[in-house]
Amino acid sequence: MPDKTSVIRPTDEQARLLARQLLQSARYVSLAVLDPETGWPSVSRVLVALDPSGVPFILVSTLAAHTRSLLADPRCSFMAGEPGKGDPLAHARITVMALAEKVAQDAPERPQLRDIFLGHHPKSALYIDFPDFSFMRIIPQRASLNGGFGRAFNLDAADLCAPVA
Amino acid sequence: MPDKTSVIRPTDEQARLLARQLLQSARYVSLAVLDPETGWPSVSRVLVALDPSGVPFILVSTLAAHTRSLLADPRCSFMAGEPGKGDPLAHARITVMALAEKVAQDAPERPQLRDIFLGHHPKSALYIDFPDFSFMRIIPQRASLNGGFGRAFNLDAADLCAPVA
Numbered sequence: 443m444p445d446k447t448s449v450i451r452p453t454d455e456q457a458r459l460l461a462r463q464l465l466q467s468a469r470y471v472s473l474a475v476l477d478p479e480t481g482w483p484s485v486s487r488v489l490v491a492l493d494p495s496g497v498p499f500i501l502v503s504t505l506a507a508h509t510r511s512l513l514a515d516p517r518c519s520f521m522a523g524e525p526g527k528g529d530p531l532a533h534a535r536i537t538v539m540a541l542a543e544k545v546a547q548d549a550p551e552r553p554q555l556r557d558i559f560l561g562h563h564p565k566s567a568l569y570i571d572f573p574d575f576s577f578m579r580i581i582p583q584r585a586s587l588n589g590g591f592g593r594a595f596n597l598d599a600a601d602l603c604a605p606v607a
Numbered sequence: 608m609p610d611k612t613s614v615i616r617p618t619d620e621q622a623r624l625l626a627r628q629l630l631q632s633a634r635y636v637s638l639a640v641l642d643p644e645t646g647w648p649s650v651s652r653v654l655v656a657l658d659p660s661g662v663p664f665i666l667v668s669t670l671a672a673h674t675r676s677l678l679a680d681p682r683c684s685f686m687a688g689e690p691g692k693g694d695p696l697a698h699a700r701i702t703v704m705a706l707a708e709k710v711a712q713d714a715p716e717r718p719q720l721r722d723i724f725l726g727h728h729p730k731s732a733l734y735i736d737f738p739d740f741s742f743m744r745i746i747p748q749r750a751s752l753n754g755g756f757g758r759a760f761n762l763d764a765a766d767l768c769a770p771v772a
């Protein structure tokens with residue numbers, strides 16, 4: 443079997459820029475969590491936005507399985523980057539390994555996160571203030587960027603999160 | 608906290624039909640696997656097709672992390688159903704818990720799977736015969752269907768896989 447590292451390219455500024463663009467332009471991501479009952483990985487779709495320091499956060503309901511999973515085990519990953527026309531694998535996407543951290547309802551930054559989230563997802567006004575909903579940061583730890591067939595890069599957290607203008 | 612089951616609707620024929628449509632029309636899925644080194648759930652994008660009995664299968668390279676993960680632990684899940692315009696959460700998607708099973712290079716059904724896959728993904732002709740690539744079935748065990756906000760259903764394997772015309 444060929445060496446895994448042979449397909450990973452050295453991380454350069456272009457790769458970092460692409461990674462940040464994928465995070466900044468994502469309206470939603472595929473979120474993988476660990477099901478606490480079965481141990482299986484489970485993937486679902488969540489809306490996402492970035493806090494002022496560039497850390498992604500999501501709005502979750504305690505009724506949703508992914509919320510219970512993240513509260514039981516904060517290890518997760520998310521994929522950003524949607525295909526356009528043609529070969530889906532020719533389009534860039536990034537898988538970010540992350541740790542989830544709930545934002546308390548009385549956290550001082552919550553009103554700002556609420557404003558940011560509503561700005562990106564106006565339809566969430568219908569449920570954002572429901573008592574079973576809260577924000578969770580999904581804090582990047584490291585990532586794999588796939589810029590298209592054969593263009594793979596590894597990135598660390600510092601490569602990913604930049605303050606949002 | 609409200610009872611989880613209160614948001615799950617009874618599975619009906621319409622839900623089964625929608626689930627099968629999502630599987631049959633998917634060109635690619637988000638695949639969640641368990642990273643054998645860290646235990647974290649990892650999500651990536653893979654092309655998919657259905658075998659003649661309606662079981663999804665994928666084409667994977669031993670160079671890819673998800674392949675090593677599936678060979679170490681076959682438990683996985685995949686999400687099918689892509690958003691169109693408007694609120695991403697208003698569009699139907701399905702999360703299928705599955706077990707991965709490699710198709711041997713000399714399996715009698717491999718030529719047929721190869722033809723099916725090439726029919727759906729003609730660009731894969733560039734690498735489908737590379738020695739590091741092989742097919743894996745991702746065999747549904749159970750699923751969660753989300754037909755849009757507040758329309759959730761649980762399905763079992765028999766609800767999902769129907770022979771392909």
